[in-house]
Amino acid sequence: MDPFDIIILGGGPAGYTAALYGARAGRSVLLLEKLAPGGQMGTTDVIDNYPGFPQGVKGFQLAMDMKACAERFGAKTKLEAVTGLELAGSGKTVHTKKGDYAAKTVILATGAQPRELGLAHERELRGRGVSYCATCDGMFYRGKDVAVIGGGNTAVADALYLSRLCGRVYLIHRRDKLRAPDSQRALLEQAGNVEFLWNSRAEELLYEERLTGLKTVRLDGGEGRTLDCAGVFIAVGQVPETSLFAGQVELDEAGYVLAGEDCRTNLPGVFAAGDLRRKPLRQIVTAAADGAVAAQMAEEYLSAL
Amino acid sequence: MAVITLTNENFEAEVLGSGTPVLVDFWASWCGPCQMFSPIVDEFAEENQGAVKVGKVNVDEQPELAGRYGVMSIPTAILFQNGEAAQTLVGLQPKEALEELIK
Numbered sequence: 001m002d003p004f005d006i007i008i009l010g011g012g013p014a015g016y017t018a019a020l021y022g023a024r025a026g027r028s029v030l031l032l033e034k035l036a037p038g039g040q041m042g043t044t045d046v047i048d049n050y051p052g053f054p055q056g057v058k059g060f061q062l063a064m065d066m067k068a069c070a071e072r073f074g075a076k077t078k079l080e081a082v083t084g085l086e087l088a089g090s091g092k093t094v095h096t097k098k099g100d101y102a103a104k105t106v107i108l109a110t111g112a113q114p115r116e117l118g119l120a121h122e123r124e125l126r127g128r129g130v131s132y133c134a135t136c137d138g139m140f141y142r143g144k145d146v147a148v149i150g151g152g153n154t155a156v157a158d159a160l161y162l163s164r165l166c167g168r169v170y171l172i173h174r175r176d177k178l179r180a181p182d183s184q185r186a187l188l189e190q191a192g193n194v195e196f197l198w199n200s201r202a203e204e205l206l207y208e209e210r211l212t213g214l215k216t217v218r219l220d221g222g223e224g225r226t227l228d229c230a231g232v233f234i235a236v237g238q239v240p241e242t243s244l245f246a247g248q249v250e251l252d253e254a255g256y257v258l259a260g261e262d263c264r265t266n267l268p269g270v271f272a273a274g275d276l277r278r279k280p281l282r283q284i285v286t287a288a289a290d291g292a293v294a295a296q297m298a299e300e301y302l303s304a305l
Numbered sequence: 306m307a308v309i310t311l312t313n314e315n316f317e318a319e320v321l322g323s324g325t326p327v328l329v330d331f332w333a334s335w336c337g338p339c340q341m342f343s344p345i346v347d348e349f350a351e352e353n354q355g356a357v358k359v360g361k362v363n364v365d366e367q368p369e370l371a372g373r374y375g376v377m378s379i380p381t382a383i384l385f386q387n388g389e390a391a392q393t394l395v396g397l398q399p400k401e402a403l404e405e406l407i408k
Contacts, residue, residue, distance in 0.1 A: 034399050036341040043337035043397065060340035079348065081399055097401065127378035127395030136336045139364075140377040210377070231377075 003102035004030045006298050007094050008109055009082055010241075011067065012039025013284045014274025015109035017291025018298075019070035022107075025299050029074070030101060032094065034081035038063025039111045040238075040275070041284050045135050050284045062284075087248045087270050104305065105269045105298040108245065108257065109291065112238035112275040112282070117149065121205050122234075129211020134158035134233045138165050141231040147172055147214050149202055150235035156180040156188065158233050163191035170227055172197045174219055197225065205232070240276040252278050263294040269301050308350050309360040312367055319360060321388040326407060327358040331374075331381045333365050338397040342380040349403045357384075357407050382406075 006022045008015045011033030022029040036042060044059035053062075067077060080096040085106070092103045114132040116122055122130055131137040134148070138161055146166045148159040151173035159171045171188065176198045178185050188194045199220040206213040206226070214232055217224040240255045250258045250266040256279075257272035259265050265272050273290035275282045309319055311329060320327045330346045332339035343361075350359035364371040364379060374383060374390055384392040384406045392406050 035397055036345050038341055042341040045335055045337050058340075059337050063341070079345070079400060081401060127381055127393070128375070129377065131378050132396075133336075133338060133378075136333075136338055137378045139333075140371075210375075 001102070002028075003091060003104050004028045005103070005302055006030075006105050006107060006295070007032065007092070007101055007103035008107045009094070009244075010039060010109035010111055010274070011035075011037040011063075011077065012109060012111050012274060012287060013041055013062075013066060014111070014287040014291040014294070015039075015107070016063075016066035016070045017288040018107045018109060018273055018295040019075035019291075020066075020073065021292050021295035022298060023070055023073035023075040025295070027299065027302065029070070029076065030103070031070070031075060031077045032080050032082055032096065032101075033077060034079070036063075036079065037067045037077065040113070041287075043133065043136075047284065082244060085245050085248065087245060087267050090269065092269065105271070105301055107263075107291075107294045107298060108242075108249065108265070108270065108272045108276060109274045109287075109294075110241040110244070110276055111287075112240045114234070115237045115239045117202060117234055117236060119202060119205050121207065125205055125207055125211050128209070129207065129231050130205070131231060131233050132235070134161050134235075137231070137233075138162050141166050143167055144230040145228060146170070146231040146233060147202075147227060147229045148233045148235060149173075150237070151175055151177075152179045152235065152237065153184070155235035156184045158235050159194055160184075160187055160191065162233065163188070163194050166231075167193065168229075169194045170197055170214075170229065171195070172200050172202055172214075172216055174199065174201045176220075200224070202232070238275070238282075242276050261293070263290055263297055269298075271297050308347060309358070311360040311362045311370070313369055316362075316370060319358070320385050323358055323385070323388075325356065325358050326391075327360060327385040328403065328406070329383045329385060330359070330361045331364050331371055331376045331379050331383070332361060333363060333379055336379050339380045342382075342397050345398070345400050346382070346403070349400050353404075353407065 005027035274287035
């Protein structure tokens with residue numbers, strides 16, 4: 001089989017925008033996605049900060065629409081997890097469990113996923129008290145006490161959402177102020193059932209059949225607490241999904257791809273678009289912008305072959 | 306075989322009394338990851354017709370079923386074999402993870 005002009009890894013907004021631009025430029029485009037189209041966007045209930053939708057838009061709907069846009073111009077999607085990559089030479093190979101695909105260029109758009117805290121038993125308690133999605137799981141904790149860990153926008157949004165459903169909401173943050181804006185803190189204070197644990201971090205998950213509580217320690221020498229709670233919602237940022245090509249593509253110390261605004265990596269014909277790239281703002285709109293740029297750079301590379 | 310909508314009324318007959326394994330997807334309409342998981346489950350059902358039956362439980366409409374199987378995070382997929390919950394996967398999963406369940 002002839003190599004694809006462009007193979008894209010990841011079906012979030014960066015991937016599908018790259019697919020749209022690549023396909024519209026007349027290139028053969030294959031997009032590989034291990035789960036379903038959308039990435040983190042697809043798991044978001046309503047999106048209010050992507051322009052053009054005055055009433056907001058469902059993340060999953062936007063994902064399906066972005067996919068449809070790219071496929072209208074001939075891009076193809078396969079739901080296959082990539083297991084290995086050979087990116088260094090002029091001919092690139094992408095391995096999946098189902099087979100091998102050859103490409104002239106590769107656009108990496110694998111994104112990021114929620115960071116785990118790294119506590120003992122965190123994984124086995126997922127679905128039994130540990131959650132990374134308050135809007136998904138909040139309703140299972142109606143009237144119960146819960147803890148939210150983190151101090152950024154996601155943690156605050158989670159705490160606010162849970163404050164309307166749950167008994168008491170503990171917000172555990174390792175600093176003495178939120179990273180989220182002060183206006184958000186005011187909303188949490190008004191909620192009346194949110195208690196802040198500043199300069200604290202979760203130390204131990206307590207459980208029997210399910211999570212029963214949480215031990216915290218103070219980072220400023222004060223005394224830690226033992227909290228009774230049925231749920232803990234973890235919102236401590238993201239980790240880029242770059243381990244598949246860590247040995248080939250240059251990454252920064254946090255694992256993000258070292259590529260500038262032109263999305264070029266250290267390897268000719270390999271580009272990085274979206275949340276996996278080192279950049280100041282990770283949003284759907286910046287991921288989509290990266291996708292367009294990466295496809296354009298791939299186009300220039302292909303034209304020069 | 307179409308994916309079955311499971312309720313309190315048909316759960317016994319369709320799942321617990323089934324001769325073939327049954328994969329049950331617990332979901333809700335407002336859950337983003339569930340919406341992403343749904344087409345994966347559908348594709349899995351399509352590709353494994355005959356070997357496994359696939360059903361979905363809307364946790365809003367069927368809270369007792371979710372409670373009975375201890376579902377506290379969605380999506381959750383449970384594989385039932387011989388009337389018992391044999392394996393559980395919590396969270397959005399790739400299709401390969403579902404395929405592993407029935408190997």
